[in-house]
Amino acid sequence: MESKSRILLIDDEEVVIDSCSQILAGGPYEIASASDGTAGLRLVEEFHPDLVFVDLKMPGISGFEVIEKIRVLDPTVVMVVITGFATVSSAVEAMKKGAYDFLPKPFMPEEFRLITHRSLEKRKLTLETIALRRDKEMLREHFAHIVSHELKAPLGAVQQNLFALEFELSDSLTEAQMEIMQRLKARIEDMLKLINSWLRMIAVDMDKLKDGFAPISIALPLSKARESLETLAAKKNIEPIVSIPEAPCLVNGDEISLSEVFVNLLGNAIKYSREGGRVTLEAEGGGDEVVISIKDNGIGIPPEDLPHIFDGFYRGKEAQTAAEGLGIGLAVCRQIIEAHNGSIAVESELGKGSTFVIRLPAVKPGANRIADPEAAGMAIS
Amino acid sequence: MTARIMMIDDDPDFVAGIRAILEKAGYNVDAAYNPKEGFQALQSGIYDLLLLDIMMGRGAEGIALARKIRKDPKLRAMPVLIITGIREQIAFLFPGQAVHPNFVDVDELVEKPVEPNLLLEKVSALLKASEEKKPQPQ
Numbered sequence: 338m339e340s341k342s343r344i345l346l347i348d349d350e351e352v353v354i355d356s357c358s359q360i361l362a363g364g365p366y367e368i369a370s371a372s373d374g375t376a377g378l379r380l381v382e383e384f385h386p387d388l389v390f391v392d393l394k395m396p397g398i399s400g401f402e403v404i405e406k407i408r409v410l411d412p413t414v415v416m417v418v419i420t421g422f423a424t425v426s427s428a429v430e431a432m433k434k435g436a437y438d439f440l441p442k443p444f445m446p447e448e449f450r451l452i453t454h455r456s457l458e459k460r461k462l463t464l465e466t467i468a469l470r471r472d473k474e475m476l477r478e479h480f481a482h483i484v485s486h487e488l489k490a491p492l493g494a495v496q497q498n499l500f501a502l503e504f505e506l507s508d509s510l511t512e513a514q515m516e517i518m519q520r521l522k523a524r525i526e527d528m529l530k531l532i533n534s535w536l537r538m539i540a541v542d543m544d545k546l547k548d549g550f551a552p553i554s555i556a557l558p559l560s561k562a563r564e565s566l567e568t569l570a571a572k573k574n575i576e577p578i579v580s581i582p583e584a585p586c587l588v589n590g591d592e593i594s595l596s597e598v599f600v601n602l603l604g605n606a607i608k609y610s611r612e613g614g615r616v617t618l619e620a621e622g623g624g625d626e627v628v629i630s631i632k633d634n635g636i637g638i639p640p641e642d643l644p645h646i647f648d649g650f651y652r653g654k655e656a657q658t659a660a661e662g663l664g665i666g667l668a669v670c671r672q673i674i675e676a677h678n679g680s681i682a683v684e685s686e687l688g689k690g691s692t693f694v695i696r697l698p699a700v701k702p703g704a705n706r707i708a709d710p711e712a713a714g715m716a717i718s
Numbered sequence: 719m720t721a722r723i724m725m726i727d728d729d730p731d732f733v734a735g736i737r738a739i740l741e742k743a744g745y746n747v748d749a750a751y752n753p754k755e756g757f758q759a760l761q762s763g764i765y766d767l768l769l770l771d772i773m774m775g776r777g778a779e780g781i782a783l784a785r786k787i788r789k790d791p792k793l794r795a796m797p798v799l800i801i802t803g804i805r806e807q808i809a810f811l812f813p814g815q816a817v818h819p820n821f822v823d824v825d826e827l828v829e830k831p832v833e834p835n836l837l838l839e840k841v842s843a844l845l846k847a848s849e850e851k852k853p854q855p856q
Contacts, residue, residue, distance in 0.1 A: 485773075485803065490729060490732075493732065493803055493830040494729055494735060495731075497731075497736060497830065497832065498731065498735035498738075499735075500735060501734070501736070501738035501739050503834075504738070504834040
């Protein structure tokens, strides 16, 4: 059962309040009224209206002021301005200040009913949107926990016991039984990987990330990425060609997450290269931007996959057979780079290789003592 | 001499999967399913290595236990292999980088589930490292 919608009428003309109340009488409404702005504002706090009708021309504080104050008190309250014909322009002004609609005087009962209905619908949608946003945030927070506890842990235990079984029975299993064992392990491993990707996607809280931004030299995360991929590169007989300027290229950002981006992109460049392929990692600064490009002459990305590769939960057909985990990785890269007010783009030709280019706003040397990320953001804009 | 290993993990099924591998390889394995019992069992001083889970009970109770061990003069030299599924949950944990939390003097970290060969390799390496650290065998 839905509760009654609360409507507040603020108008100095008693006749308007009376007639409006009469029009709505018998409907699913609870109605309160005030004859001036001050009393009206008090009622907003006590009565908690869903919808407020405000007359623009009243003695005491004006309708405009009432609208502005209600907006501060509770921005979800829907406000409709009642105004004379002569002041349509001021009604428009009121809408700019946050009123949802306006009703010119004189009006027919049917007009008033209609606008009431529409406004309450608006209020309902506003509240629903807020609830959905809150749910989404809660879901995000709890999802990682639920997924890791209820899905990942049991699957991990199953896999561990498969490992144990295979290890114990390694001398006595037939070839066909070994084959079954391999399939079991492979399927569970796929599921675990998927779960890990979800967790990774969920764990990126960009707002928290921005809180920790500080001016750093781009060389730091770049060399970290290079170091952590040394083994993988050596395995494929690839020696990445690195070119980073001597002068520090400063960006305002988070070193760990930028490292993650470069590990991801450089890792992909190596993974999707052939044995002994050529991978280059370049950074350029000096201007308003720091530009980092990561280039390989590997398998490339089919044109039909290119528009989607930063979307998340997407992995190109070529990549599916070549190696693991491209889909989420690039989506996370994009999220991280966008949180840094930067951009990421890709050019690729199937069979010839890919180039990923990241552009980040540069911080001028000397601005590196700025601790406040907001101030730093202003300094570089 | 057969090494004695203590495993503390709140998932008995997971413990079974680790224990079977270690026992087949000739180790003696005891298990406790919560940090409190585990710490009590460790007090006996007979264990050469601890396998420790991180997420137990209400949160990262394994970390609290590792800190307790580090402060305990009798136990602090005992090597610890952390076996955990936590890594993926930590945002921005450096990918591809070896994780050495250094909760105690000698420790290592592997992610759940652990391949038998990797498990045995880490266990034997930790046992060896702690043996070398001892001034003289007891």
